[in-house]
Amino acid sequence: MTREPAPNSIIEGDCLEVMRQWPDACVDHCIADPPFGIASGGGRRGKRGLGWAFSSHVTMQESWDRFSKDEFFQFNVAWLSEVCRVVKPNGNILVFGTYHNIYQIGFILQNVLSRRVNNSIVWFKPNAQPNITARTLTESTEQIVWAVNDTPTKAKGWTFNYWKAKELASGKQMRNLWEIPCTPPSERAFGKHPAQKPLALVERLVLIASNPGELVLDPFAGAGTLAVAAERQGRRWLLIESEARYVEIARQRLAAARSGGAS
Numbered sequence: 001m002t003r004e005p006a007p008n009s010i011i012e013g014d015c016l017e018v019m020r021q022w023p024d025a026c027v028d029h030c031i032a033d034p035p036f037g038i039a040s041g042g043g044r045r046g047k048r049g050l051g052w053a054f055s056s057h058v059t060m061q062e063s064w065d066r067f068s069k070d071e072f073f074q075f076n077v078a079w080l081s082e083v084c085r086v087v088k089p090n091g092n093i094l095v096f097g098t099y100h101n102i103y104q105i106g107f108i109l110q111n112v113l114s115r116r117v118n119n120s121i122v123w124f125k126p127n128a129q130p131n132i133t134a135r136t137l138t139e140s141t142e143q144i145v146w147a148v149n150d151t152p153t154k155a156k157g158w159t160f161n162y163w164k165a166k167e168l169a170s171g172k173q174m175r176n177l178w179e180i181p182c183t184p185p186s187e188r189a190f191g192k193h194p195a196q197k198p199l200a201l202v203e204r205l206v207l208i209a210s211n212p213g214e215l216v217l218d219p220f221a222g223a224g225t226l227a228v229a230a231e232r233q234g235r236r237w238l239l240i241e242s243e244a245r246y247v248e249i250a251r252q253r254l255a256a257a258r259s260g261g262a263s
């Protein structure tokens, strides 16, 4: 039996198990920042991962980010399939990634699930961590794949707030390269999350890819940045997060955002 999720709630649990209880087409859009598989080391030197600092001054060795190669692909197919089922037809699906996962995400959306891909946004971090190994270029970007929840031939009428995007880009057409600094300490007042996204970045996605009052899902909520952004911009939201410690940070950030304080 399926049950409609209650908007504006944080659900603690595994997103696959939670979404499987929901009916088809029950949310308008999804903005997802899934595990990137960095802690697994991307197939290098066993499964312990590199332990390098990722997008913040925190090392990425969390158990929720550790998968074998096959497990990672199956996991990505499973959660993206569920997202495509619960998002309404032609709703927006925006997914974060780096070279560790983004090719898989794009392949699954385009080839396995036959979704239309509209753009890939590059988030450039001008203050990214230096590279301590000196063996490769310094990673200073993440990508966001923007897909529409229908096939390339049938997709139509998706939400893109073109004029809002133009306003945010000082009157010029918005490009797909966004320069936004890493999450500032002021947004970590209630605790640290190793992959927390800056509010400015998530708020921009919310503004251009959803309309006021619509329901936006984040199945990997972390410290709840999507909900804070959605609250601030008059959208409804739904968070799923498996780790209690992050659910607690998200709750505190939301309470602060609602009372006009730090977020």
Ligand SMILES: C[S@@+](CC[C@H](N)C(=O)[O-])C[C@H]1O[C@@H](n2cnc3c(N)ncnc32)[C@H](O)[C@@H]1O
Residues within 6 Å of the ligand: 013, 014, 015, 016, 033, 034, 035, 036, 064, 193, 195, 196, 197, 198, 219, 220, 221, 222, 223, 224, 225, 226, 240, 241, 242, 243, 246
């Ligand atoms: C990349 S982080 C998201 C960070 C978030 N965007 C923010 O700004 O704080 C991914 C989150 O997904 C959670 N997670 C991992 N696997 C999960 C699953 N199967 N179901 C729900 N949450 C999961 C992790 O605990 C982690 O907090």
